[in-house]
Amino acid sequence: MDGYLITVLSNIGMISFVALSAYILLLSGQISFGQQAYFGIGAYTAGIATVMWQWPLAGALVLGALVASAAAGLVGLATLRLSGIYFAMATLAFAEIMRIAAELLVYRREIGGIETGPDGIDGFRDIRYFFANDVSPLQTCLIVYVLLGMVVAALFMAERTRAGRMLRQVGEDPLLAEVHGIDVMRVRMAAALVAGAVAGLGGGLYAHLMTYVEPKSFDIMLGVHALAYGLIGGLGTALGPLLGVLIDIGLLESTRIFRGYRMIVFGGLVAVLLIVRPRGLLDENAVGRIRHYLRRRGHAGD
Amino acid sequence: MLEIDDLTVRFDGIEALRRLTLVVPPGARIGVIGPNGSGKTTLFNAISGLVAIAGGTIRLNGRAISHLAPHQIAASGVARTFQSVRLFQRLSVVDNVLPAVGTTRDARQAALAALDAVGLAARRDTLAGDLSFYDQRRLEIARAIAQRPRLLLADEPTAGLSQSECDHVIELIGNAFGAETAILLIEHKIAAVEALCPRSMLLSEGRLIVDAATSDMRRDPRLANVYFGTQLPL
Numbered sequence: 001m002d003g004y005l006i007t008v009l010s011n012i013g014m015i016s017f018v019a020l021s022a023y024i025l026l027l028s029g030q031i032s033f034g035q036q037a038y039f040g041i042g043a044y045t046a047g048i049a050t051v052m053w054q055w056p057l058a059g060a061l062v063l064g065a066l067v068a069s070a071a072a073g074l075v076g077l078a079t080l081r082l083s084g085i086y087f088a089m090a091t092l093a094f095a096e097i098m099r100i101a102a103e104l105l106v107y108r109r110e111i112g113g114i115e116t117g118p119d120g121i122d123g124f125r126d127i128r129y130f131f132a133n134d135v136s137p138l139q140t141c142l143i144v145y146v147l148l149g150m151v152v153a154a155l156f157m158a159e160r161t162r163a164g165r166m167l168r169q170v171g172e173d174p175l176l177a178e179v180h181g182i183d184v185m186r187v188r189m190a191a192a193l194v195a196g197a198v199a200g201l202g203g204g205l206y207a208h209l210m211t212y213v214e215p216k217s218f219d220i221m222l223g224v225h226a227l228a229y230g231l232i233g234g235l236g237t238a239l240g241p242l243l244g245v246l247i248d249i250g251l252l253e254s255t256r257i258f259r260g261y262r263m264i265v266f267g268g269l270v271a272v273l274l275i276v277r278p279r280g281l282l283d284e285n286a287v288g289r290i291r292h293y294l295r296r297r298g299h300a301g302d
Numbered sequence: 303m304l305e306i307d308d309l310t311v312r313f314d315g316i317e318a319l320r321r322l323t324l325v326v327p328p329g330a331r332i333g334v335i336g337p338n339g340s341g342k343t344t345l346f347n348a349i350s351g352l353v354a355i356a357g358g359t360i361r362l363n364g365r366a367i368s369h370l371a372p373h374q375i376a377a378s379g380v381a382r383t384f385q386s387v388r389l390f391q392r393l394s395v396v397d398n399v400l401p402a403v404g405t406t407r408d409a410r411q412a413a414l415a416a417l418d419a420v421g422l423a424a425r426r427d428t429l430a431g432d433l434s435f436y437d438q439r440r441l442e443i444a445r446a447i448a449q450r451p452r453l454l455l456a457d458e459p460t461a462g463l464s465q466s467e468c469d470h471v472i473e474l475i476g477n478a479f480g481a482e483t484a485i486l487l488i489e490h491k492i493a494a495v496e497a498l499c500p501r502s503m504l505l506s507e508g509r510l511i512v513d514a515a516t517s518d519m520r521r522d523p524r525l526a527n528v529y530f531g532t533q534l535p536l
Contacts, residue, residue: 162406165397172390179350181376181401181449284392288429 006137008254013144017202019229019241021195028191029171033223034091035199037098038068040218042200043207047127061204068200069193076192102215123214127207155238228270234282303328309358318344320508331485333495333502340505342488346455351375381451383442385458391431398430399448416448419478447478454485472497
């Protein structure tokens with residue numbers, strides 16, 4: 001497979017994690033502009049674990065996800081009672097605080113005769129786990145997609161459980177959900193923890209694939225995109241945000257058909273979709289129709 | 303079962319409920335009538351924990367519930383429907399009805415039985431938002447049935463329905479809940495109240511002014527008085 005294609009596919013895969021993270025919160029009815037913070041926390045944590053503590057990759061990725069999830073839980077304690085624009089602003093503010101904190105983070109040590117580690121605004125270079133372990137780009141791409149597949153499969157299964165249903169009920173009408181016997185705060189907190197972990201896992205992969213992270217990789221634009229992916233692709237299924245990523249990175253960015261005008265096209269696409277299809281291409285209606293069609297075909301085949 | 307003592311609810315200095323005292327025995331079916339703004343829905347909101355109370359107590363089976371969160375009150379056996387239909391429009395019919403409490407298998411059986419009781423079992427996979435208004439009303443009742451409540455708060459379940467639909471909904475509510483379930487029914491159509499509730503209460507300006515047999519309520523001069531401001535020559 002050609003190197004450029006592998007890179008594009010890996011990028012689509014990695015960004016999908018942060019898109020799924022924003023999607024989980026969107027399902028709970030909360031618009032977060034701050035999921036990039038957990039992506040960044042996962043990236044730094046996992047990078048530090050493999051480079052400076054010489055952890056194996058699997059352990060580092062799990063640690064990145066856990067630390068990001070814990071951070072999301074703490075932020076959730078402070079923000080989940082807010083709603084609408086206030087929640088959006090609070091999450092954005094927190095993410096910016098984290099980004100600035102990363103600019104101040106200097107944690108340098110000598111590993112194998114070379115000084116390494118996060119170096120403030122200059123970022124964290126030489127996260128060379130894949131290189132040092134002779135993992136090819138194709139293999140790293142596979143790792144990304146196996147993990148992404150696991151997350152998507154877990155979300156698919158969760159959608160069919162009581163937890164998934166409660167999440168959608170809370171997202172659609174929190175007051176009705178309360179009266180229906182659902183502890184809205186608990187559901188929102190669970191969503192924040194899972195969303196933080198998913199973003200953190202993606203961040204850990206990102207650090208190792210890029211071999212280099214810096215605070216500005218996790219700025220507001222990443223958060224805005226993460227939100228937009230769900231809103232473009234659709235909130236009816238976990239495949240929606242992935243479709244959004246595919247449209248943006250796979251179509252607009254990689255083919256360069258719009259060259260420098262990509263952001264304008266992307267912004268326009270978001271605006272148009274919010275008007276004509278506010279819950280995205282694969283919204284609940286579309287997903288319902290597809291399910292119905294598949295079920296009919298399934299019966300016809302019996 | 304439900305004991306309300308000296309309940310007061312205030313909104314910005316306006317007393318929406320004033321020192322209301324009420325006892326609802328298990329299985330009682332009581333109509334709640336009164337003009338707009340008399341405090342009927344506020345009473346329901348106070349019982350279900352949606353508004354803060356300024357004074358008094360609400361007890362359910364001897365336990366004070368006025369400090370509990372709405373989901374805890376729901377879990378202790380209070381179900382309600384809303385004056386303007388309130389459903390999870392983007393979820394399927396069955397997903398609207400699946401109760402939050404109870405084991406999964408139990409909940410599923412309760413949900414399907416409830417849909418069957420209101421005649422919506424065949425539409426279980428339809429999105430609730432795609433149902434007709436009448437079906438949405440019935441779905442709200444199915445949701446309450448699936449919760450297996452000890453107290454049902456039905457807030458104008460017939461609003462916006464035709465006469466025959468209205469009769470059917472009242473009949474449905476009358477038959478679908480067990481004899482131990484108490485029902486409070488807010489209704490403007492006195493015939494509907496009479497069909498379901500032997501007893502009814504008249505609220506006016508936040509006060510309970512008449513608590514009587516529904517058949518007597520019909521002839522009570524105070525009923526016309528609070529609705530029309532004067533006694534009409536009926």
